[in-house]
Amino acid sequence: MSIPVVTVGDAEEDLVGGLERLHGPVSVVRRCSELTELLAACQGGLARAAVVAGGSEELAASLVDRLRAVGVAIVALADDPLEVTRLRGMGVLSAAPDVDPAVLAAKISEAVALLSGTGSVTQFRQDSGISDPGASNRIRMDEGADVPPASGTGQIIAVWGPAGSPGRTLVAINIAGELAAEGKSVLLVDADSYGASVAAMLGLLDETAGLAQACRLADQGILDSDALLRIATRVVTKGGTFRVLTGITRADRWTELRAAALSIVLEKSREIADVIVIDAGFCLEADEELSFDTVAPRRNAATLRSLELADTVFAIGAADPVGVPRLVRALSDLEHAVPNASPKVVLNKVRASVVGRSPERQLREAWDRYGPSLRIEAFLPADAGAGDAALLSGALLLEAAPESALRHSIAELVCARVQGKRRSSVFSSTARGRVKD
Ligand SMILES: Nc1ncnc2c1ncn2[C@@H]1O[C@H](COP(=O)(O)OP(=O)(O)OP(=O)(O)O)[C@@H](O)[C@H]1O
Ligand SMILES: [Mg+2]
Incomplete structure (x- = not known):
């Protein structure tokens, strides 16, 4: 024909x-x-x-x-x-x-x-x-x-979770910091198109919206590794140095984060970093289902594309009577929106005062009864002192509260050195594939 x-x-x-x-x-x-x-x-x-x-x-x-x-x-x-x-x-x-x-x-x-x-x-x-x-x-x-094959082997970790500030950004920036402290080359990407906050939480006076800049060059077909390295802000911490692509400075700039361009940025990122940690937005709604205009920019493209390309997805939920049901619903949405994601469930801000005595056991029992079949991968303790100290100084937990249980629990999610023999790191033999439970 x-x-x-x-x-x-x-x-x-x-x-x-x-x-x-x-x-x-x-x-x-x-x-x-x-x-x-x-x-x-x-x-x-x-x-x-x-x-x-x-x-x-x-x-x-x-x-x-x-x-x-x-x-x-x-x-x-x-x-x-x-x-x-x-x-x-x-x-x-x-x-x-x-x-x-x-x-x-x-x-x-x-x-x-x-x-x-x-x-x-x-x-x-x-x-x-x-x-x-x-x-x-x-x-x-x-x-x-x-054509030379892409030399990059960087893994993408997306940190995602439902609305209600369950702690996505805190977990994402500290995962990045812990991996950098382990000697990994790390790029942290703020892809939250509703409320970018990585720069603020890291104490950066950043108005550059690095991710939007990178997407612009990608859209023009001129993003290469050098440009990406130039755009990404260097963050020097007590544990190590990593790079950040900061997020959009206003939510109404979301059209600058289109799926095609973001794909190119993330693909290039694999060339310049061992690990790319993405702070992803919460919303998975696919607007094209609501509209016949299939070529219009999608409101949640940055979140959806990040999750589609991620090798590992951490689903963060707040460990309280509002946060857990929200996470359960969000996981169901994720299954429909990104069927190939296999999220690792993390309950954050775990505390007895809102759940009752032995909060981990109570949460696990409730999850087994009402939650999806995914198991809970980790519990992160509520620690307002550590969180506030880090916020106050625009620092990581490894700097502001190095001995805190919260810091160690986050490190344990990704760092072989802390995980020890208990279970494999996300960088073990499953590298480049999703880490299965
Ligand atoms: N385990 C914890 N213990 C105490 N405070 C925490 C903990 N995790 C997060 N926080 C605090 O909760 C607030 C929200 O955290 P964060 O900004 O990381 O959430 P988010 O899911 O990214 O929210 P947003 O929807 O605004 O993007 C912050 O003040 C943070 O310091
Ligand atoms: Mg956030």
């Missing part, structure tokens, strides 16, 4: 003629004068592929994602090596501007096949291998071999 194609760009005259003379594999159904017209045509279901024959510099990751969301694969004509690399970073196949029409048609078919075989930007980028300008005049089934 002939693939319906839309085109845009100055170079399209010859190109369209060349493709039409092939009489078969592709048919040009519309020539557009600009990218917005091309997007509208694609959203109208007109095409399965788009050829950007000129002005590929205007292609941003979010636009690529919107085209992919409506099932349209993209091939861009470009010969500048920097531009080709940029396109490759966004998972866009490229060909030289003077490419032979038959070769271009084959490239279009390849892009369509890759898209229908995958779907997610990340997967598409990994699977496609994508072209290089010198190779663009011939079809190479092994193109992937030319």
Whole structure:
């Protein structure tokens, strides 16, 4: 079956003629004068592929994602090596501007096949291998071999939990600090698009919204490891040094954290850090279920994409009569929203005054009776003194309350040195896979 194609760009005259003379594999159904017209045509279901024959510099990751969301694969004509690399970073196949029409048609078919075989930007980028300008005049089934594989092996830990301030940020920043103290290279990412607070809790005078900056560069296809390292703020603590991508400074900036760009940022982050710790927002609601506009930015994209890409998800709930039922409901939402997540349940602020004597036993019994089948991974004690001391000084628990049980319980979640032989660290043989209970 002939693939319906839309085109845009100055170079399209010859190109369209060349493709039409092939009489078969592709048919040009519309020539557009600009990218917005091309997007509208694609959203109208007109095409399965788009050829950007000129002005590929205007292609941003979010636009690529919107085209992919409506099932349209993209091939861009470009010969500048920097531009080709940029396109490759966004998972866009490229060909030289003077490419032979038959070769271009084959490239279009390849892009369509890759898209229908995958779907997610990340997967598409990994699977496609994508072209290089010198190779663009011939079809190479092994193109992937030319592209160096991503060297990064960083693991992503997402710290998530329901509304009601169960302690996501406190746990996330202290996990980051404990891992840094263990000698790991750590990047902490504030992806809470409702109430970013990592910078404030670390005592940083930060107005830079590092994550938004990184997403902007990713969207433009120009985020590399050096840029990421430049954007991330260095945090020096008594235990060790780690980096932070700070969060958005106002909740109404959430549109700056789009899923496609965040995927690229997190993928790049794996190259520069052993562990990426994400402070994720609480809300999992998928707004596209409420709206027919499938390409609009999603309010909770940052949270959902973080959880989708995480190797380990800690689900933090407040250990009280309000927090526990909220966590139970949130875990059920998580199962629907991100079915491949296998969260590790952590109850925080555990105290007898709100649960009764032997709070851990009481909570465990209640959980066994009413909770989901997931077991409780850890209990973190309520310790207002330690929490407040850390808040007051914009410090980690290892600095403000190094001997506190709260600090040790958080370290035990992730650090082999504290876990000892009791159970394996998240970095043991299950690395890069989810840590199963
Ligand atoms: N185990 C604990 N003991 C005492 N205080 C705690 C504990 N965990 C968190 N806190 C305190 O509870 C408050 C909320 O914590 P935190 O900001 O980490 O929650 P959150 O889930 O990130 O909330 P938000 O919804 O605002 O993002 C903070 O003042 C923090 O110091
Ligand atoms: Mg928070």
